[in-house]
Amino acid sequence: MKRTEAQRSALMMRMARILSGLFLLAFVTSHLLNLSLGVISIEAMDNARPVLTGIWSNPVVGPILLLALIVHFILGLWSIYRRPTLQTNLQDSVQIVTGLLVIPLMATHVVGAASLGINGVNFNYAVATKFFWLDQPQIGLLQVILLSIVWIHGCAGLFTWLRSREDMRSILGWLYPVAVAVPVMALMGYAEAGRGVLIDAQEARTSAPSYSENAPQTATRTPPIIPYKVVKEVTNQIIWWSLGLAALTLAAREVRVRLHPFEHVQLKRGDCAPIATTSKLTVFDSFRIGNQPHAGLCEGRGRCGTCAVRILASEFPLPQPTALEIKTLSRIGADEDTRLACQLTPSGGSVEVEPLYPADYSFKDKDITETAQPGTQPELQT
Structure with missing residues (x-):
């Protein structure tokens, strides 16, 4: 049976949503694995960074990642608009809610990373851990929440997709424990790295020597200039625009359902x-x-x-x-x-x-x- 143009478009949209979702899940997985190395040391995290997380910021993969994020979000909104009902089971509900929150929560990470790259700031894990635990702990907490929500959303979609494929059902028994272990290991690594930073900061405060006014001063390294104000303004705009699109989608779906004639x-x-x-x-x-x-x-x-x-x-x-x-x-x-x-x-x-x-x-x-x-x-x- 020959497919119509609408049928071909529907299949292409479905495939684009699956592929973009897998690409984003790979992005989050690599970050979580990199964080888990914090149980060894911050140096281990930085040594693995070029392989696990550095690949996402290169000039080729970076734009693809951004495109995948936008495509997945827009197609997710479209699928919500087309749903005949929002009454569903717990797993599907969790996937819908977390999908609506992906872009608002990822805005801080994406805009911040792009800003650092534009300003030539080398923001490795040694610097990032100090920043998130000492300077801006609220942003560090937001990053943890972000990774958790995106991980939950990605795993829910992945398991639903694999569970529907007979040729993949044998690996599900292995993936379920991995889905739990990866974020737990990442949180342990992040906490251990932060604990080391806090201990070093406390020791530096207690053992800092006092200098007289005429004593020679050692040269200090100029801290990197990070445009916090610009990052915050751009992030806020992305958050409000994405939440606005989500609210508009839900409202449009409600209007469509109510106005659609039925028997x-x-x-x-x-x-x-x-x-x-x-x-x-x-x-x-x-x-x-x-x-x-x-x-x-x-x-x-x-x-x-x-x-x-x-x-x-x-x-x-x-x-x-x-x-x-x-x-x-x-x-x-x-x-x-x-x-x-x-x-x-x-x-x-x-x-x-x-x-x-x-x-x-x-x-x-x-x-x-x-x-x-x-x-x-x-x-x-x-």
């Missing part, structure tokens, strides 16, 4: 009580809001195919599947009367469906099933 839908499956819903919601969202558990390893993103349902009856004609739905249905070898619950929005009337997978289905279940009876599909849930 009443009665959704039924098996022996469960019928659900009164509307043509604004997908079958998957209707089940979720109606407190009827339904399989969906990718959380309704149309990637895994585990939310598939067989259409038993529909009072009104159903809308045509999207390119993403066609691709996923083809991959799982679905019949013509099968649709993805997360992509299907009934036009109205009464719709009766039968799930192809149990509500608690995981890809491990498929391994067990295929081991017992090769080539068979999971048992249908009734």
Whole structure:
């Protein structure tokens, strides 16, 4: 089936969001790994800096990183605008909220790093640790919060994406402990490096010699000139503009949902009580809001195919599947009367469906099933 221009655009936007997200997650991971070396020494952090974090500030990668940040933020806002409902599970809610906060929190780091580069300031970990622990501890705390939020957002998206891919499910058991260990090690490294700085500062204060007025003075190094005022003004503007865009997106989504015409839908499956819903919601969202558990390893993103349902009856004609739905249905070898619950929005009337997978289905279940009876599909849930 030939894809339309809109379908191709949707697939390209989805791929751009995934790739930009992976690029940003690599950026955060390298910073966290560099911070974790603080448990050894600040010198170890600086020795690893050219490999782990220095690569992000070169003239080629730096602009790509900035572009990835903007693209991921804008596409995230677009996905929120297109959502039929904001009622979802805890993981999805956390990913939405943290996604809205990524740019406001990263503004301080991005603008500060760019300003230092423009002014030729060598801001290595030895200088940065003293700055964050002695001069501007509130900015240091903000950096820790930033990395934590971006890490949570990135891991939530990564796990949702990998969980929907059968060829990746075997590595999830290894990634879960890594997702916890990396930020914990980074915080330990940051705290240990800061502790050393505080001890050195205390010893310098207590052992500082007193000089008479006529005593010869040793030469002191001129501290780097950092344009705090400019950094603060630019950072504040980025924060307010990004928060404003987020608020405008939420308001526009609310207007779109309220003004969009809809029909009443009665959704039924098996022996469960019928659900009164509307043509604004997908079958998957209707089940979720109606407190009827339904399989969906990718959380309704149309990637895994585990939310598939067989259409038993529909009072009104159903809308045509999207390119993403066609691709996923083809991959799982679905019949013509099968649709993805997360992509299907009934036009109205009464719709009766039968799930192809149990509500608690995981890809491990498929391994067990295929081991017992090769080539068979999971048992249908009734």
